[in-house]
Amino acid sequence: MPDRWVEFLKKELKGIDRLLVLGTGNALKADDAAGLLVASLLDRRLSRRQKARIKVLRVYELIDSYNRRIKRLKPSHLVIVDALDTGHQPGYIMATRLEPGRRKKKKISSEFYQLLEKLTADSACRIYFIGIQPALLDFGHPISPPVKEASRRVAEYISTLAAGSIR
Numbered sequence: 001m002p003d004r005w006v007e008f009l010k011k012e013l014k015g016i017d018r019l020l021v022l023g024t025g026n027a028l029k030a031d032d033a034a035g036l037l038v039a040s041l042l043d044r045r046l047s048r049r050q051k052a053r054i055k056v057l058r059v060y061e062l063i064d065s066y067n068r069r070i071k072r073l074k075p076s077h078l079v080i081v082d083a084l085d086t087g088h089q090p091g092y093i094m095a096t097r098l099e100p101g102r103r104k105k106k107k108i109s110s111e112f113y114q115l116l117e118k119l120t121a122d123s124a125c126r127i128y129f130i131g132i133q134p135a136l137l138d139f140g141h142p143i144s145p146p147v148k149e150a151s152r153r154v155a156e157y158i159s160t161l162a163a164g165s166i167r
Contacts, residue, residue, distance in 0.1 A: 010161065016162075018055075025082055
């Protein structure tokens with residue numbers, strides 16, 4: 001049986017036109033780099049033809065400084081990938097649609113929702129968040145094996161989905 005996040009994204013991202021994936025996090029803080037790893041893996045997996053419709057940005061912790069670029073790219077769907085402590089096992093993956101004015105996950109900071117308000121004011125795209133449960137967030141450590149595997153699964157799934165459903 002497929003994971004819930006797979007079923008959710010399959011339904012939500014079906015027939016997407018222009019997808020923008022933002023990999024976020026701190027590359028120096030172990031599993032906090034999960035979003036950056038997904039972006040790197042995805043960028044390597046996509047064909048040149050797929051890259052015409054799917055843009056991948058590594059935004060580190062500077063997501064708010066990319067507002068103009070996001071607006072210029074005019075995505076129909078925006079997927080933000082980051083480490084998120086949900087209290088589950090390391091490597092657990094969750095996905096949700098983010099809507100301005102409606103805080104679904106208490107673990108997602110209010111600063112993030114303020115950024116979301118800016119993004120939706122500048123763009124009419126649907127915004128999704130993929131969170132990967134970290135095992136370790138200490139400075140100077142590498143990404144843990146469960147988070148590395150989860151990042152690989154997310155990148156693989158998005159590239160597979162893109163190959164089949166992008167018009």
